[in-house]
Amino acid sequence: MGSAGIQMGCMVLGILGLIGIIVCCTVPSWRVSSFIGSNIVTAQSSQEGLWTTCVVQSTGQQQCKNFDSLLELGAERQAARALTVISGMACCLSLLILFCGADFTTCVENEDIKPKISLVAGIGMLLAGILVIIPVSWFAHNTVRDFYNPMLTNSSRMELGTCIFVGWAAGVLLLIAGGLLCCFSRAKQSSSGGTAKYYSNSASAPNKNYV
Template sequence: MSTGIQLLGFLMCLLGWLLSFMSLLNDSWKSSTFADQLITSVWYDQNLWQSCAEGSTGVRNCKQFESMLSLSGYIQACRALMIIALVLGLLSVILATMGLKCTKLGSTSEESKGKISLTAGVMFILSGVCVMVAVSWYAARVVQEFNDPFYGGQKYELGVGLYLGWAAGSLAILGGGILCTSFKSSAPQTRAQSYNYSASQPQKIYKSAPSENTLSKAYV
């Protein structure tokens, strides 16, 4: 695989990791809508860490969740998955930088670079899967609560943070796949070549020496 394609996979993974970080920090994982009102006076946003309210005057107030243990189980799981994804992504960026063909670190061989690139690609894929699971799980709960006619709480719709997460997960998985396919073993490939020695060399005819009986008969 060429260096340009490998570099493209690395840039896709790097962009996916940055979008994962932006998705985690985004305030709007779910937002409230007022489709039945002509004038919206208050907007409500919520993410994994806090809930915010913004009035028509532009004043925005946010309140962090006080206790992690009092949160729903899926929010705690989404937090853990996003943090794991960011840690894996950071380690993968470091490894992928070492495994690029255009970088030189000491006397690292092509075989070692290929293995490092393969490891980084697998880690990027795992990071993307963690992000996809987190945002998809959160989105499923938002849709479930919105469509539930017996849900008594405030209903929300999908926010910008979820779309950032889906984009981040897709880029990380695709870029990781490119890095995985860039692994090539540099071990020498020996081809079995058979040579017909008798056909390639001129044949020599050896005559046996005459025996003593043959010589004696010749003199008689």
């Protein structure tokens, strides 16, 4: 019963992590305009994501534009696209594997195989968490580095967007879920207790009457 509860909790954490990955992949808020110095009051703000760049007017209108060419993008954005998509696919596959091999489902009836299936799902979640943490950390490092670049003006500086923090949270949740599955996915011991049975090789000889 305890193993089933842990697996259900890990599945909830995995679903939350998957939602975070989807948000990071779709929402264009990896970098946002920085309002510092004389740039406190502006008529518009800029946002950058993996696929589009958007301009938000002070009236609330938002205009987005897709990046023209994949080859013109920087290495960080190309890698972030690939790693985020692979992370989402790995998370989906891990959740499906965990659901099939969990103790609270009957998809797999062999009790000896279920811990192995849960272990595979845990490794997949660990991989998905690492793959989503790498691009957001890379983006955050480059954004902070460019922010303190003295060659840039205040109007061209960018700050960390919401997706960076969502990506970190999603990665941590997946790492926790994967770690728990790897720790608690152990084969169940048989209830026989390992009692050894001894058999006598000697057969009782029939009684013979001698005259």
